[in-house]
Amino acid sequence: MANLFDPTKFGDIEVSNRIVMAPLTRNRSPKAVPNDLNVTYYEQRATAGLIITEGTPITQQGQGYADVPGLYLPEAVEGWKKVTEAVHRKGGKIVTQVWHVGRVSHVSLQPDGVAPVAPSAIPAGGKTYIINPDGTGAFADTSAPRALERNEIAGIVDDFRKGARAAIDAGFDGIELHGANGYLIDQFLKTSANQRTDDYGGSIENRARFLLEVVDAVTKEIGAGRVGIRLSPVTPANNISDDQPQPLFNYVAEQLGTRGLAFIHLIEGATGGDRSFTQGGKPFDYHELKETYRKAGGTGGWIVNNGYDRDSAAQAIESGYADGVAFGKLFIANPDLVQRFKDKAPLNTPDNTTFYGGGAKGYTDYPSVEAVA
Numbered sequence: 001m002a003n004l005f006d007p008t009k010f011g012d013i014e015v016s017n018r019i020v021m022a023p024l025t026r027n028r029s030p031k032a033v034p035n036d037l038n039v040t041y042y043e044q045r046a047t048a049g050l051i052i053t054e055g056t057p058i059t060q061q062g063q064g065y066a067d068v069p070g071l072y073l074p075e076a077v078e079g080w081k082k083v084t085e086a087v088h089r090k091g092g093k094i095v096t097q098v099w100h101v102g103r104v105s106h107v108s109l110q111p112d113g114v115a116p117v118a119p120s121a122i123p124a125g126g127k128t129y130i131i132n133p134d135g136t137g138a139f140a141d142t143s144a145p146r147a148l149e150r151n152e153i154a155g156i157v158d159d160f161r162k163g164a165r166a167a168i169d170a171g172f173d174g175i176e177l178h179g180a181n182g183y184l185i186d187q188f189l190k191t192s193a194n195q196r197t198d199d200y201g202g203s204i205e206n207r208a209r210f211l212l213e214v215v216d217a218v219t220k221e222i223g224a225g226r227v228g229i230r231l232s233p234v235t236p237a238n239n240i241s242d243d244q245p246q247p248l249f250n251y252v253a254e255q256l257g258t259r260g261l262a263f264i265h266l267i268e269g270a271t272g273g274d275r276s277f278t279q280g281g282k283p284f285d286y287h288e289l290k291e292t293y294r295k296a297g298g299t300g301g302w303i304v305n306n307g308y309d310r311d312s313a314a315q316a317i318e319s320g321y322a323d324g325v326a327f328g329k330l331f332i333a334n335p336d337l338v339q340r341f342k343d344k345a346p347l348n349t350p351d352n353t354t355f356y357g358g359g360a361k362g363y364t365d366y367p368s369v370e371a372v373a
């Protein structure tokens with residue numbers, strides 16, 4: 001029976017324990033280029049079994065928030081090389097979350113100030129974080145998107161492929177496709193954002209087409225054993241929803257099960273909120289989803305996320321339900337979370353006033369605990 005501290009493999013990626021650092025947007029990379037402060041932040045957390053970096057847009061079109069690091073500029077790839085080298089020097093493993101926000105963006109962040117793109121011209125209705133002309137940061141309403149022309153979609157699939165290649169060039173051990181939280185891949189999947197009438201909309205098979213084309217493109221480029229995906233079947237994040245999440249994600253799991261992926265990273269319930277949250281009028285069955293994936297031949301690591309603590313994470317691993325557990329806020333405040341879990345040491349409390357934007361305060365200044373003798 002495995003435990004939280006046992007090594008394992010997610011596809012081709014060998015990890016020293018099952019404690020995963022979840023992707024966390026921190027808005028501390030001006031001009032979309034990773035910097036030395038980012039190096040320190042990730043290096044401090046290198047004892048995680050696997051670090052999944054913050055979302056990294058594949059193109060400027062895929063960028064939805066100010067000061068997030070991208071993968072689409074040569075200087076960004078150089079910046080990420082310093083991060084991966086530092087984490088590897090500490091014996092850590094790190095993948096980057098490859099991201100296209102779709103409609104969750106603002107014209108000031110888009111190339112030439114154009115409208116963001118989406119499966120359909122349906123606004124996200126939420127807020128995003130931009131930089132005003134005077135340099136101050138501010139939350140702003142997301143801009144109304146335009147619907148992608150069918151002949152544009154292949155180009156975005158290829159942008160994901162290029163992003164995956166850039167990630168490997170930057171020294172990452174692999175990638176996580178951002179298929180969750182109401183961003184572009186999730187927008188194609190779900191009925192509230194995808195009302196297309198071509199072969200990328202309507203049926204479940206059609207709405208999953210974009211996701212599977214992206215998966216096939218990036219696995220062909222860098223190898224399936226280095227590709228994971230994050231999914232959030234019932235999250236309301238960015239005002240996304242689907243009429244029937246269980247059949248939709250059972251189909252997705254069935255299809256992913258045939259593609260040899262390194263891991264499936266699943267957000268249970270509402271992202272960062274109620275684990276029992278559901279859509280479609282009945283509770284979502286996560287065990288059914290995993291069984292569907294395994295029955296289809298899926299051998300990737302099953303990583304679960306949202307509201308776990310040390311004990312519930314240990315139970316998820318020891319029961320065999322999960323192969324890894326991802327922690328977000330706990331890794332913000334505890335760079336040495338693995339050691340603290342081992343020692344059952346007290347945990348630092350995250351300061352949510354410094355989650356987004358700013359400098360070292362609330363980013364690299366959380367203290368570590370000395371290993372208990």
Ligand SMILES: C=C(C(=O)O)c1ccccc1
Pocket residue numbers: 025055065180181237271
């Ligand atoms: C990438 C994000 C996600 O997956 O929800 C994100 C973006 C901005 C703020 C918080 C989280």
